[in-house]
Amino acid sequence: MVAHRSAPIGVFDSGIGGLTVVSEMMRQLPHESIIYFGDTARVPYGPKSPDTVRRYSHEITSFLRAEGVKAVVIACNTATAHALPMLREELSIPVIGVVEPGARAAVDASRGGAIGVIGTKGTIASGAYERAIRALAPDIHITVRACPLLVPLVEEGWTDAEATGIIAREYLAPMTDAHIDTLVLGCTHYPLLKPLFARILGSDVRLIDSARETAAETGRVLDAKSLRADGSATPRHRFIASDAPQQFLELGQRFLGSTIDRVETLTLG
Numbered sequence: 001m002v003a004h005r006s007a008p009i010g011v012f013d014s015g016i017g018g019l020t021v022v023s024e025m026m027r028q029l030p031h032e033s034i035i036y037f038g039d040t041a042r043v044p045y046g047p048k049s050p051d052t053v054r055r056y057s058h059e060i061t062s063f064l065r066a067e068g069v070k071a072v073v074i075a076c077n078t079a080t081a082h083a084l085p086m087l088r089e090e091l092s093i094p095v096i097g098v099v100e101p102g103a104r105a106a107v108d109a110s111r112g113g114a115i116g117v118i119g120t121k122g123t124i125a126s127g128a129y130e131r132a133i134r135a136l137a138p139d140i141h142i143t144v145r146a147c148p149l150l151v152p153l154v155e156e157g158w159t160d161a162e163a164t165g166i167i168a169r170e171y172l173a174p175m176t177d178a179h180i181d182t183l184v185l186g187c188t189h190y191p192l193l194k195p196l197f198a199r200i201l202g203s204d205v206r207l208i209d210s211a212r213e214t215a216a217e218t219g220r221v222l223d224a225k226s227l228r229a230d231g232s233a234t235p236r237h238r239f240i241a242s243d244a245p246q247q248f249l250e251l252g253q254r255f256l257g258s259t260i261d262r263v264e265t266l267t268l269g
């Protein structure tokens with residue numbers, strides 16, 4: 001099946017966090033249509049085994065491909081870490097992950113060569129960010145920390161809760177001790193916690209979320225494959241959740257405002 005320029009881009013995440021990527025894609029690629037799948041029935045992906053994450057990713061991309069998408073963006077760090085090579089082998093369309101763009105942005109931003117990475121257990125255990133960063137800057141000092149409680153807190157909408165602040169300070173303590181100058185938010189849920197992270201770490205630490213770089217990389221790939229939508233195209237967006245569509249809608253509006261006014265439901269597996 002040959003993709004067409006007018007076809008939508010498929011984007012998926014374990015839940016709502018990938019909407020940070022969608023928001024940036026809408027800004028940078030305003031004529032592109034998007035189909036977003038949030039696997040809210042099986043969130044979080046971080047504690048799950050690599051094989052399970054690969055199975056979930058295969059199921060979702062099979063659905064997106066059947067919907068006729070021209071490219072797939074894995075807006076999930078855990079799925080990128082575990083499933084990106086497999087999906088690139090399985091699919092004949094471009095597949096873009098979030099790890100490499102985020103690593104490039106962190107290396108570019110770091111002034112003193114001390115980078116921190118926070119993410120889910122799966123992302124941190126995979127070593128994906130460390131490999132990507134060291135491929136660009138072999139001598140850089142990297143401090144990593146898995147933060148498994150943050151995704152459920154964001155999914156519950158507890159971004160401003162006192163308990164979230166206490167937990168975040170505990171997770172970020174090794175970053176402060178290591179005197180990092182740049183922190184990679186290695187999960188697409190974490191940008192909703194950026195104000196909290198900034199208060200804890202101070203204004204001298206640069207916070208990197210990969211949404212902007214991932215959107216830019218998607219644009220570059222579309223151009224290279226002659227798949228960018230025509231400049232006169234009117235985009236159409238669909239949002240699909242595997243569970244709790246009303247909660248998805250309410251939280252999704254924090255990312256996208258009135259752009260998201262309806263959420264479909266589809267259970268996989």
